[in-house]
Amino acid sequence: MDIWGLSGEDIPEKERRILEAAIKIFSEKGYSASTTSEIAKSAGVAEGTIFRYFKTKKDILRGILIHAVNILSGRLVIDSLEKIMTRLEEKDLRTVLKQILVDRLKLADSLFPMVRVLLTEALYHEDVREALYQNIVVRALTIAEKFHREMVQKGMMRDDIDHVMLLRAIMANVAALVAQRKIFEGKIEVNDMGKEIDTMIDVLMYGIAKQTGEDKKG
Amino acid sequence: MDIWGLSGEDIPEKERRILEAAIKIFSEKGYSASTTSEIAKSAGVAEGTIFRYFKTKKDILRGILIHAVNILSGRLVIDSLEKIMTRLEEKDLRTVLKQILVDRLKLADSLFPMVRVLLTEALYHEDVREALYQNIVVRALTIAEKFHREMVQKGMMRDDIDHVMLLRAIMANVAALVAQRKIFEGKIEVNDMGKEIDTMIDVLMYGIAKQTGEDKKG
DNA sequence: CTTGATAATGAGTGATTACTCACTTATTAT
DNA sequence: ATAATAAGTGAGTAATCACTCATTATCAAG
Numbered sequence: 001m002d003i004w005g006l007s008g009e010d011i012p013e014k015e016r017r018i019l020e021a022a023i024k025i026f027s028e029k030g031y032s033a034s035t036t037s038e039i040a041k042s043a044g045v046a047e048g049t050i051f052r053y054f055k056t057k058k059d060i061l062r063g064i065l066i067h068a069v070n071i072l073s074g075r076l077v078i079d080s081l082e083k084i085m086t087r088l089e090e091k092d093l094r095t096v097l098k099q100i101l102v103d104r105l106k107l108a109d110s111l112f113p114m115v116r117v118l119l120t121e122a123l124y125h126e127d128v129r130e131a132l133y134q135n136i137v138v139r140a141l142t143i144a145e146k147f148h149r150e151m152v153q154k155g156m157m158r159d160d161i162d163h164v165m166l167l168r169a170i171m172a173n174v175a176a177l178v179a180q181r182k183i184f185e186g187k188i189e190v191n192d193m194g195k196e197i198d199t200m201i202d203v204l205m206y207g208i209a210k211q212t213g214e215d216k217k218g
Numbered sequence: 219m220d221i222w223g224l225s226g227e228d229i230p231e232k233e234r235r236i237l238e239a240a241i242k243i244f245s246e247k248g249y250s251a252s253t254t255s256e257i258a259k260s261a262g263v264a265e266g267t268i269f270r271y272f273k274t275k276k277d278i279l280r281g282i283l284i285h286a287v288n289i290l291s292g293r294l295v296i297d298s299l300e301k302i303m304t305r306l307e308e309k310d311l312r313t314v315l316k317q318i319l320v321d322r323l324k325l326a327d328s329l330f331p332m333v334r335v336l337l338t339e340a341l342y343h344e345d346v347r348e349a350l351y352q353n354i355v356v357r358a359l360t361i362a363e364k365f366h367r368e369m370v371q372k373g374m375m376r377d378d379i380d381h382v383m384l385l386r387a388i389m390a391n392v393a394a395l396v397a398q399r400k401i402f403e404g405k406i407e408v409n410d411m412g413k414e415i416d417t418m419i420d421v422l423m424y425g426i427a428k429q430t431g432e433d434k435k436g
Numbered sequence: 437c438t439t440g441a442t443a444a445t446g447a448g449t450g451a452t453t454a455c456t457c458a459c460t461t462a463t464t465a466t
Numbered sequence: 467a468t469a470a471t472a473a474g475t476g477a478g479t480a481a482t483c484a485c486t487c488a489t490t491a492t493c494a495a496g
Contacts, residue, residue, distance in 0.1 A: 014473090014474090028342070029342065030248070030250060030338075030342055031250075032248060032249075032250030032251040033250040035452085035453065035454085036453075036454060036455080037453080037454090045474080045475090046474060046475045046476060047454090047455085047475085047476070048455085048456080048457085048474070048475055048476065049473080049474055049475070050455095051454085051455060051456080052473070052474075055455095056454080056455080057453095057454065057455090093427055116341060119341070120248075120338060120341060122401065123334060123337070123338060123401075124246070124247065124248055129401055129402065133402055137402065152428075155428055156427065156428055157426055157427060157428055158424075158426060158427065158428055158429070159428075161417060161420070161421055161426065165417055165418065165421055166426060168391075168394050168395075168398065169391070169394075169421050169426060170426075171394065172390040172391055172393065172394035173386075173387070173390055175390065175393075175394070176386050176387075176389065176390035176393070177386075180386065183340065183341075183347055184347065184351055184355065199379060199383055200383065200387075202379070203379055203383060203387050203425070204425060204426060205425045205426060205427040206376075206424065206425040206427055207421070207422060207423045207424040207425035208375055208376060208379065208384060208387060208388075208422060208423060209311055209374065209375060209376065209423040209424055210370075210373055210374055210375055210376055210377075211376070232443090232444090253482085253483065253484085254483075254484060254485080255483080255484090263444080263445090264444060264445045264446055265445085265446070265484090265485085266444070266445055266446065266485085266486080266487085267443080267444055267445070268485095269484085269485060269486080270443075270444075273485095274484080274485080275483095275484060275485090
């Protein structure tokens with residue numbers, strides 16, 4: 001279990017410990033409300049040690065954000081998404097969507113602390129948004145466009161919506177499900193997660209309006 | 219133009235000025251990174267005056283959050299939503315959805331600074347989430363259930379999805395559109411907002427899958 | 437105008453915080 | 467074993483911040 005997504009990389013042991021501790025503390029209290037002494041204690045190092053690896057407190061945050069964007073834009077997100085979407089072969093739309101959803105939900109669970117820090121900073125700082133946009137949104141849009149084109153070609157997806165709408169619709173639903181699970185966990189009762197995802201895909205594919213034809217539930 | 223939603227209410231002039239300034243500052247830099255002296259300067263009062271109206275800095279935030287929840291759960295959100303949803307009469311689903319969407323988008327625009335503060339706090343504090351849930355989610359779910367029941371009765375909406383899914387699908391799409399406009403404003407080009415909303419409603423109603431029947435675009 | 441009460445002020449204060457640096461400990465080379 | 471270098475430490479510091487309070491301004495009533 002690599003909760004933080006900081007394994008593998010060639011980061012010095014101590015620096016990694018500090019970053020992991022910082023993600024934990026920042027994610028619990030927010031950046032400004034967190035203190036360097038707290039991070040030091042949590043990382044099991046002296047406060048001075050922190051400043052051997054990071055010039056300032058802001059630098060720790062920068063380190064986390066760069067990492068978060070790398071993880072999110074790297075193999076853990078885009079690559080696996082691309083893999084699912086390009087290895088379409090004979091799979092139908094429902095199967096592909098379910099793969100994407102289950103994949104993304106697992107990811108969102110494991111990366112949640114990091115994403116919370118990233119999300120908060122993105123809410124307040126244009127440069128973070130710009131990095132997010134360039135590294136994730138642009139790439140995701142490219143993949144979505146390709147996916148859409150192939151699915152239209154196979155006659156499985158509408159051709160009268162563009163890929164921006166498509167990506168937004170999918171991501172909005174994933175985000176809503178994650179938000180419901182993470183923000184209002186336990187409050188909105190969910191009987192069965194598998195069934196929940198199936199229903200969501202159904203709504204995503206066929207909408208909320210009453211269908212007159214009998215072409216659903218393929 | 220009442221950007222903050224603090225008009226009408228019976229709040230002393232000075233207190234309102236302080237709250238408005240605090241919303242502005244908190245929304246720009248986040249609660250912890252904002253200072254009381256900054257708020258005082260922006261409100262045009264002495265720093266000491268703030269503490270005649272609010273015992274602590276946390277109390278200012280509390281005041282804002284209470285206000286935000288009141289506004290969001292009060293006439294500006296739930297009431298207008300209820301009005302649209304209950305005065306269905308002969309309107310079709312598309313018209314109703316469009317009314318809801320346009321309504322909510324205008325609202326999100328005007329209340330954005332307040333919502334940003336609320337959202338950030340909700341990300342980090344369980345009690346804020348609880349207040350949001352009890353005052354907004356529960357009430358919205360009640361309205362959604364009623365709306366769904368009536369729409370099913372009219373044969374305009376699917377009866378095999380529950381109202382939780384319905385509300386989530388609608389809110390997710392609204393949130394995604396707002397997020398795109400506010401967070402990535404200008405980055406993702408949008409040709410025409412009216413057309414954008416129409417397409418979104420279409421996707422919401424009929425989904426992304428290719429339809430075989432010819433019952434769309436009613 | 438005088439008086440009493442209330443509202444507003446901003447210099448001052450104790451607490452907290454990010455960051456430094458003189459010193460200690462660990463590691464490596466010879 | 468010893469020297470040289472690097473890594474780690476934590477008490478100390480200057481700056482900042484939320485909050486206080488003695489003083490001043492504003493206002494109302496007689």
